[in-house]
Amino acid sequence: MRVLIAIVVLFLAITARAQEAQNPCPDAQPVPPPLHLPATMPAGEPFQFEQQVLKYLSTLDYRKLGWCRDKWVRDTGPLMNGNAAIVHPAVHIYYSPEVSHWLLNGRQGDIPDGAVIIKEQFAPVPAARYRDIPEQSLGCSNDWTIMIRNSKASLDGWFWAEVWNGSKPSNSMKFTNKFQYPNAGYGLYCLRCHASAERQLTFSSLNNIEGAPGWPLQFRVDNSWMADSADTPPTTCGNGKSLIDFIQQSGISLSEWRTLRGEEVIEPSRFPSHEKNAAIQEDVEGVRFGAKLRTPTRQLLAIHAPAIQKFPPETLDDVLARPKAAGMQASESLPDFVTSSQCLGCHSGLTNTSLGPAMVLTSTSSPTINVSPYGEWRWSPMGLAGRDPVFYSQLDSELAFLKEHSQKQGVIDKCMTCHGAMGKRSFAAEHPKEDFDVNFVYDTDPASEGFKYGGLARDGISCEVCHRMAPPKDASLPYFLEHHINGVYDITPSNELNGPFKDDVITTYPMDTGLNIKPKHNDYIQSPQMCGTCHTILLPVVDSPKPDTTSVEQATYPEWLNSDYRDEYGSVGATAKTCQDCHMPSGYINARTNLYASSIKDRIAIVQDLTYPVTDHLATPDELNVRYREEGYRRHELLGTNGFLLQMFQQPVNDEGNNEVLGVRMADYMTGLTTDLEAASNNVVQQAQSITAAVVVTKWEVQDSKLIVEVTVVNKAGHRFPSGVGFRRAFLELQATMNGKPFFTSGATNDKGQITNFAGQVLPTESFAGGKYQAHFSQTNPIRSSDQVQIYEELTKNADGQFTTSFTRRDFDIKDNRLLPRGWSLKGPADLKIPEPYLHATWPVGDALKDPAYLSGRGESIVRYEIPLPAGANAGNINATVKLYLQTMPPYFLADRGQTKTPATARLEFLANSLGTLENTDYENWKLLIASATK
Structure with missing residues (x-):
């Protein structure tokens, strides 16, 4: 031996x-x-x-x-x-x-x-x-x-x-x-x-x-x-030739440089790309959208801005993959989520760099558009869910009413399960006997318990929330509605991600090496039911005298099930569309940017693969074959019509911008583009005005001294319009003119978005004064006065009989005439039994139940106007224009939030004031045009 x-x-x-x-x-x-x-x-x-x-x-x-x-x-x-x-x-x-x-x-x-x-x-x-x-x-x-x-x-x-x-x-x-x-x-x-x-x-x-x-x-x-000319390096670090020399040699013009930097170039550097990137990242003033500040004035806002509660900068939303300890196994008990900061490097785009373009669309007549998964997701309401100032204001309003800790914590847990999904779930798994504190999202101390979970929560409905969602163990609809709504879902092991592509045509090596995660094919990522997890919300009614009373606060997924668009649970009709078909399109069409691509064909990752310059010790070709996708590329646009939220992130305030309050960087690091948020806002408008609803004047005649107009409003969405949270509303504005001069209006607004009559007076129904609200108007219940307006909305009252925008005090349903989707039925689909209370949540409430056109299943509402004509009016000199508008934050909703005095409600008030009247935008006077018609 x-x-x-x-x-x-x-x-x-x-x-x-x-x-x-x-x-x-x-x-x-x-x-x-x-x-x-x-x-x-x-x-x-x-x-x-x-x-x-x-x-x-x-x-x-x-x-x-x-x-x-x-x-x-x-x-x-x-x-x-x-x-x-x-x-x-x-x-x-x-x-x-x-x-x-x-x-x-x-x-x-x-x-x-x-x-x-x-x-x-x-x-x-x-x-x-x-x-x-x-x-x-x-x-x-x-x-x-x-x-x-x-x-x-x-x-x-x-x-x-x-x-x-x-x-x-x-x-x-x-x-x-x-x-x-x-x-x-x-x-x-x-x-x-x-x-x-x-x-x-x-x-x-x-x-x-x-x-x-x-x-x-x-x-x-x-x-x-x-x-x-041959260039030699400086002999002393930090000195040498002027930066101007090196900029000119790099191919960047001095005018472009000064435009980017906003100042003379005097610093020595040999890497203008660094300075250009620094200019983009550091100079918030230079990348804001629209230097002009809307009312109120910049000086007024400057006085109040320092007192506003700010979100930590997104640089702190950085949770990494854990070191692989000896014998460590991927487990469902520890979610081990990583933030989107770990995804952007590979799944953002590249512009015309030496290795681009990738996942961006360019043309000679349009701006460069970032269509990468990360680039579009980060400005979607899902990407912003963990920093949504409207959400946090709503949450504070709910908590302010409650006195018992258990009730408060129950509301926090339910709300943060979706809006702060990764932080809430991780904390629950790692601290099973402790309560998640919503103040974690404001924690900036890395040594504190809440820092990690706050960063995960601020990342919103992040990449791993969806891509690690596993199919329910029981595929039945009753089981799903019983166990997997309110953001509750089964999770894949931490080393697996679901994706739409088959296992034999995906490249897993870089993600496995860098994050210990292997993407795997799973059809569930394409299922609308996955979306239904967070878009079906059942909440307690906390002020009800009856214990354990609940209310379906959001029913977007059941609405889709009760429509001709359904493609799950039963027969699939000719008009079937999934959530992803509309909200994750495969092409890009936007008239605003003059860019039209019927489908996007590209790689979906910018990792070093076989298309890069050769290098030593690269993994094998079969491990790095990132395929060029001729089909199957899906944009992570994930937009609805809530462009008002995007305006809060986009609007400049003082010299800092609202991003100083909301904590987001305005530029995309990988592409250098500063226009992604603007592009997202344009996409909201495109979607709102192309695939949401239509307005048609279907009757127009003069009878005696009256103008008779019938307007048909058609819902093109696969669910109610508006859908989601109940305070959103759409309304019709009709203006009649004689010889070009208005003589009647219904649904006009002031610059705050409040609906007014022909005299410009705010309608008492805007504040529900005396319990008044707008009825549902139809062919048998026509509009005859400028004090009447067709509003498609949901209205509820609390236990005290007061109109409320609370999510947890929905004791009485008073009105719900939001536009129904095509194929809706009072009994639900013939081949699918939708359990209560979810089927009931798709029903109209109030006078809409008496409207046969509305209940027809055609997704239509026909509104009749009987308008008194002024002297001298005749069929030849009168005209009418009707417009359908949307408000995702009506004035009464913002006023309700102001009733609760908390940092989050003060922040929302500040941000709303920063938008002023939204003049010279698509959201001017706090309303977004959906469709219009003129007769």
Whole structure:
């Protein structure tokens, strides 16, 4: 035995000496202290550590450590006709001893923690500019990307950073950059390429190292770059030629630069792309939509803005994949959700960069439109659900009424199960005996218990909420309605995601490597029932004298089931459409942007795959074949008609913008586009005015001294219109003119969106004064006065008999004449029994039950107007225009929120005031046009 041990020891010693003899950098010194990661890293941008690293790298002292280094400055992709297809600028890399030993050992095992890779980056490309410059004369690259190993911090095990001279400290910025996507941290977008490496998330190769055998990869570089004057790097870091020189060499015009930055260019830099990105991210003033502030005045808002409760910046919504501990198994008991920050790197788009465009639509006559999954989702009401100021105001109003803790907590749990899905579910799994605190969403202290869960909650109906939703164990409708509404759903194991594509045609390697998640095919992701989980809401009636009283507060999914659009549970008709067919279209049509694409054909991930420049140690082709989808690409538009919410995020306030209050960055990091929110708002208008409802004048005649008009309103949606929360309303505005001069109106509004009569007086029904409200008008109950208006709405009263917008005090249904979908039936579908109370929740309430046209199942409402004619009027000189408008936040709803004095209601009031009258927008006077007709 001793002999055997001696032989093994001798063998290991010989092997070690052999490796040492082959080591091209045997005298390499340890990693210096400035590159040691601190024990804890602050949330968001780790500015202090970045400055420490930048200060050290600028000394170039790392070149004196004897570390292994690349043989020469090398390209990362080809350059042809002045166009570079590169993943980095020209690079020259230094490897700490831990990395070089790992390379010498054949890239086996794990790289030890503390290992460092320093990548000097030189621009402009190609590397040929720097090939003949000795290292001592190479000067400073002025830009570095670094990797520092820390396997305990995240699954990928690396701290990623890019630092450069010319970058500005956040505390010196005129406009804060606390919203920006970090330039340094764990789990950054660097993974979109590095997760494709075959081992340890690095492509480092012994071939590149000076003194080692082999040669670096070579790329085709033509002579187009030689037309530029030869440029040499500065001799001292942070100094050298003016930035103007480098901007001109980069192909960016000075006028474009000044437009982006809004100031003269004076700082030395060799990487204008960094400065351009910094300008986009840091200069909120420069990326706001519409510099003009609507009423009230900027000065007035400035007085009150500091007192408004603000959401933490979305940079703090950053929950990473856990390090894979030994023996750790994916489990349903621990959700292990990650935030969308871990998805944006691969599933956002790219514009016309060296590796784009991808998942963006461009044409010569329209702006660039980001149609990537992340890019569209983030400005949808689902992406904003965790920061929705209307929701939090509503929640505070509900809680203010309740006195018992158990009731308050019950409401919080039900509401946050959807709006803060990942935070609520994670906290419940990891703290089963504790109550979720809604104030977690305002927590900015990483050391506090609620910080992680607040970040998950603020991420709203995030990527993993839908893609980890598992089919119910029982497929029946009664079981679903009993167990899987109110946001309650079964979840996949944490290492699985559901997707629409078959397993044999999806690429799982990068996601598995970077996040320990494998996408899998599951048809349930395309099921409307999945949407029904959060769009079927049953709530307690907390003020009812009868215990355990409940009310269906939202019935969008049952409404769809009771329509001709249903394609689940029974026969499928010719008009069947899923939720996804309308809200996740496969094409892009928008007249506003003059862009028409019947279908989108593209890849759905921008990972490093077979289309990128070749690199060493890439995973195998079968693991990285990201397919170009000829069909099946679905946009994550996920919009309804709630453009008023988007206006709150879009509207500028003071020099900061509402994003200062709501905590969102206005630019998309991957594309650099600052127009995604504007595009989402345009898409709301497109959807509202094309596939929501239609208005037709079906009767027009003069009888004696009256004008008789009948207007048919047709619901084109697959559910009620409006649907969802009960305070939304649609109404008809009819204006009759004689010789062009109005003589009658019904449904006119003032600039606050309040409905007025012909004299401009606000109708008492707008505040339900004296218990008054608008009846349902029809062919047998015509409108004869300007005090009458057809409003499609749901009205409820509380236990005290007062009209209410509360979700939990819906004791009495007074009116519900919202437009029914085509195919609706009082008894429900012939081949499907919809359980109570959900079938009942699809019924009209009040006078609409007496309207045969409304109950016909055609999805129609016919409204008759009998209008007195002025003297001199005749069929030849009178005209009428009728318009259908939508309000998702009617004035009375906003007034109701103001009755409760809390930070959330004050914030909503502030944001609503910031919008003023919404003049010069599609939402002017607080109403959105859906359809119109003129006779």
